[in-house]
Amino acid sequence: MPTQLQPDAALPLIRFGLALMVIAGLYLGQDVLIPIALAVLLSFVLAPAADRLERWRLPPVPSVIATVILAFSILGGVGLIVSNQVVSLAESLPKYRDNITQRFLSLQGGEGGVFDRAAETFFAIQEDIKKKPAAAEPGVAEPPGTRGLQDNEPLTDQPPEPILVEVREEPPSTFELLRDYVSPALIPLARLGLAVVLVIFFLLQREDLRDRLIRLMSRDRLDVTTRALNDAGDRIGRYLRTQLLINTCYGVPIAIGLAIIGLPGALLWGLLGMLLRFIPYVGPWLAASMPILLSLAVFDGWLWPLAVIALFVGLELFTNMVMEPWLYGASTGLSPVAVLLAVIFWSSLWGGVGLLLAIPLTVCLVVAGRHLPQFEFFTILLGKEPALSATERFYQRLLAGDHQGAMELALEHGDGLISVYDQVIIPALTLAERDRHNGRLDPELEQFIIESASEIVDALGARESIAANGKAIEPRHQHFELMCLPSRDLADELTARMFAQVLKQQGIGAQHLSVKSLASEMVERVGEGEQPVVCVSALPPKALAHTRYLCKRLKQQFPKARIAVGLWNTKEYAARVTPRLNEAGADAVLPNLAAGVKWARQRMNERATVTAPKILN
Template sequence: MPEFPPAAHRGVSAAGVPQSGAAIAQAALVVIAVLYFARDLLVPLALAVLLSFVLAPIARALRRIGIPRVPGVLLAVLAAVAVIGMLGLVMGRQLAELASDIPLYQYELSRKLASVNASGGLVERAQEMLRGLAAGAERAAPQPVPSLNADAVRPLPVEVRLPDPKPFELLQNVLQPLLYPLATFGIVVVLVIFVLLYREDLRDRVIRLVGAGDLHRTMAAMDDAAYRLSRFFLAQTAMNAAFGVFITIALFFIGVPQPALWGIVAGLMRFVPFVGTFVAVGFPLLLALAVDPGWSIPLMVLVLFAISEALMGHVLEPMVFGHSTGLSPIAVVAAATFWTWLWGPIGLLVAVPLTVCLVVLGRHVKQFEFLEVALGDRPPLDPPETFYQRALAADADALEEQADDVLREKRLSDYYDEVALPALAMAQADALRGSFAPERLTALRARVAALIEDLEEEVEDDRPPQAAPAELDEAEEASRPADPPPPPEVLVPPGSVICLAGRGPFDEAAAGMLAQLLRKRGMGAVAAPAELLRGGDLVGLEPEAVRQAWFCTIEGGASAAASRYLLRRLRRRFPQAQVCALVVGVTAEGRLPDSLREEGALAVEGRLADVARAALRLAPAVAAEPAA
C-alpha cells in the first residue's frame, strides 16, 4: 500500500473520543459487543463501504469522460453486480459438476492411501491407534444396567415416512437457504449506490465527527485517506482477479478438474492473510491426487502455487503497492482471528481491508494513533528512540545492526546527526534528572564509546552512497556535491586537531564522533575529555602542535558560565590553535552558542557535517599562520 505521510495530517482531534485509559477500554468493549450482536446489520454496511472504495475510482473515471454522476454510479455498480453474479453462476455450476464426480474421486483417493499404507504401513498404524483410543473410551464409559424383563419386551421397528412435498413447499425448501444471502447482497448493492452518490455528504459528516475545528487539515486528511484507500483496494482487487485468471488457465493446462472454481477461490483467498494460501492450494491439490494415477499433477500444482504466490507477494505486489498492506505480520494474524470470531467467513475475507482502514484512521486522527502503533508496520519508535532503548538494554548487536541499516543509504555524519546525537541528548536529559544509577550511566557511556570505535574500523569514509554514473541524469550529476579539498599538511599529523569534551555526561561521545569524522576527512583529530585542561597529558603531544581546537558539548550538559570557563582554559592551554565550538541539541531558548561566540569562538550549532565543512574551510587560515 502506498505510504501515508504521517506528519502532514496527524494531529486532527476527534470529537467525543474518550481520553482516559479506562474510558477507552470501556468504549472498546462496547464497540466489540455492538460488532458482535449487530453483525447482521454491520456486515452489509462494512461490505458496502469496502465495495464503494473499489468502485469510487471507476465512478470518477466515468464522470471524467462525460457520463453524468448518477448514471455513472449506476453503471459502475451494475458492472460490479454483473461480475459478482457471473462468478457466482460459474462457481455454482462447477460445484454441481464436482458433486457428481465425488464418488469417483473418493475411490481414487482410497486407492492411493492404500498404496501409501502398503509401502510403509504408516496409515494403517495411525488407524489402529485411533481405533485403540476409541475402544478404550468405550470401556471407560459406564455400561447400561440391563432390565429385568429385557427378554419379555422386545422393541418394535418403526419407520417414519414423510409425505411428498407439495410444489410450494419444494420451492420454499430451495429458496429458503438462498434468501438470507440474496437479501444481504441486495442491501449491499443499495448501500453502495447511496454511499457513492452521497459520499461528499458522508465526508462532511465524518469531518464533523472527527474535528471541525481545523477544517483544512481535516479535509486534507479525509481526502488523502479516501483517495489512497480507493486506489489500494482497486489495485488489490485487480491483482487478485488477475491472479485468479492465471491460476484458472494454469490448472486447465495441468489437467485439474473445475479449474475456474479453484481460480475464483484462489483469487478470493488472496484477501485472506497466511491461511488463504493453504486454502487456495489445498482443494486443487486434493483433487489432483484423486484424478492422477501417479504424482506428476499434484507436484505441478504445488510448484504452480509456490512460484505464483512468491511472485505475487515479493515482486508484483511491492511493485504495484510500493510497500505492503501497511500492517505488521502479528496484526494481520490478530485481525484475521478477531474478525473471523466476530463475523465468521465474511470476517475472514474483510479482515485485512477493515484493519487497513483502522490503521489509516490512526494515522490521521490523533486520538486513534494507538491503532497505527498497535497494528501498523512502521517502527513503533523513532530511530533515536530505538538507539536509546537498545543502548539501555545493552544490546550491542542491535545497535550495530541499526547503524548498518542506516549507513547503507546515508553517510556516517548523517547517522550521527539524525540518530546517535539526538539519542544522546535524550540520555543526557535523563541523566541530569537523576534517572540513572552511577554504574548504569558508566555502562551506557562505555557502550556508546564501543560503538564509535567499531564504526571507526567498519566505515572507511564519510561520503554518501552514490549511484553509478550511468544511473544519474545530467541534473543529478550537476547537483552532486564536489569532493572536499584535502586538508593542509599542518592539520594532517595526529594531534594537530583536538576535540575536547565538555562537562556533560555524554559530551565525550559527541567529541569522539566529531574527531572520527575529521579523521575520515584526512585531519589528524583526536578526542580528549575535559580533565585534559586540568593538566593532563595529550597522548604525548605538545600543546603547541595543536592547530585547531573544538569544544564539543550537548545543550543542557553544563551551564553557559561553565562552558565559557572551559573555553577560556582551552584557549590558554593551546595558544596556537583556532578555537571553535560544536553545540548539539540547541533548543529555541538555548543561549549557549551566543555565549561561546562572545568568547571569540566560532560556534557551530547542530550537524556534524557542517562542523566538518567548517573545519576544512578554516584550514587554509590555519596553514597560513606561522607556528610558534
C-alpha cells in the same frame, strides 16, 4: 470514607470500558454494520468509474446506476460461472469413485493396514471391557436367590422374544423445506440487497457525505481531516486495485496450468483462486487445498498430483516474493502482525465477511491514527513504520544492558560515520544525559552506557579510518590541527572523540583531550599551536555554563584563536543560545558533526592560504 479514583487514574478504565462497548456494539449490530461496511468498501472501488462517466458529460444519476449495474453484472456473471462449474464437477465425480476408494486404501496401507489393525485392536479392547462383570460394592450383601438377576429380568429361562419396531418419518412439508433450505440464505441475501442500495446512495451523495464527515471529525482542522480522508481513500483504493491485479495474475495461470494437466474444473479453480486470495492468509490455502485433494482422487499414481502441488507452490512463491513486494510497496501501511491480528479480530466478529473487510477496516484505523492524535495508538500498534527510531532502539539496547545488540544496530546504519554519530549515537547520549540529570540512571547503568558507547565508537572509528589500500588516511594539511575539548563530563569527551575521528577520516588533522584535564591544562595544550583552532564539545542540558567559562578563558588567552562550540543534536537550542556563546568568545555554534566538518574544512583552507608560499616576480 471510600477512596475515589483521580481523573487521571480512572482514564485508562474509562477507555477500556469504551473499547469493550465498541466491540460489543460491532458484534451485536452486525446485521446493520456489515451492509454499511460493504457499501463503503464498494464505494471506494466504484467511485473512480462514476467520476469518469461524469467527466464524460453523463449526469450523476445515470453514471452511478450504470456503474453499479456493470459491477454487479460482472459479479453475477462470475457467480454464474462458478455455480455451473460446481454442478459440472459434481456430475463428473461418480466416474472417479473407484479411484477415490483405491486412493483411500493406499493411504491406509492396503487391506489390513496399520490403521485397520489399530482400529481392530481398539474395538477389541472396548468389547473386553464391556464383557467384564462389574464388581459388587463392598459391604453390601446380595439377598439369596438374586445373584445374577438384573432389573426387570424375567424369572424364566426363556429369552424374551424380539419385537420388530418400524420408524416411519413423515415427508417434510413445504414450510419445513423453506425453513431448512431457504431461511439460512435470507440473511446474507438481505445484507447483500441492503449493501447494493447503500452503494447507490453513497455514490450519489459522496461529496455531501464527505463534507458531513469532515465537519463531524474536525471542524476546526479541515486540512487534517481532508488529508486523512484522502489518505484512507488512496490506500484502500490502491490496495484493492493492486490485489485485483495480483489475484488475476495468479488465477489465470492456475486455470491454464490445471487445464493443461487435465484436472476437472480448471476454470472453477482459477476463479476461486482469484477470489479467495482477497482473504488474507486463509484464502491462498483454501484455493490450493481443494484442487490438490481433487487431483489425489482423480489421477492414478502421484505424478500429476505432485504437478498440481508444484504449480500452486511455484505461483505462490512468485506472487509473494516478486509481485506483492513490487506492486504493494507501502499501499496499506500495515505490518504483517497487524494483518494477522486484523484477520483474527474481524473474522471473530463478523465471520467470513470480516475476513474480506479486515484489511480495509484496519487501514482506516491506521490512517486515522496517523492524522488524528486521539487515535495515534492504532498507528503505533498496527502501522508498518518502526515503533522506535534508530536512536531510541540504540538507547533502549544500552538501557537493557545489551552491548552486542547496540553494536549491531550501529553497524547496520550504513550511511557513513558522520550519519551514524549524528543520527544514532549522539542523540542516544543526549537521552542518557537527560535521564542522568533527572536522576533516572543509577551509577552502574550510567557507567555501562558510557563504556559501551565508547567501545562502539572505537570499533566504528577503526573500521572507517582505514582506507581501501589498508593505510590510515593522512592529514591533507600538515600545519593544521583542530583541538577537540570536552566541556565537563564523560559524554562530552566521547563526542569530542567522535568529532576527532570524523575529522581524521576526512583528512583533517585533529586531537581530543580527556575530561580529566583541568581547564588550565587544556588552555596550555591549545597554546602549543601557532594559530589555535578549537572546538568545545558539549551535550545539553547542563553544559552551557561551563562551556561559556571555557570559551572566555580561551579567548582571553588567545585572542586570535578560532573557537567553535559543538552543541550536538540541539539545532533549536543551539540557535537560541548562540548570542550568549558569541559574547563568551565563540565564533560559531555547531549543531551536528556534518556542520562541524564543514567549519573545520573552511578553517583548514584558510590556514593553507596563509601558509602557502608566495611566488616572487
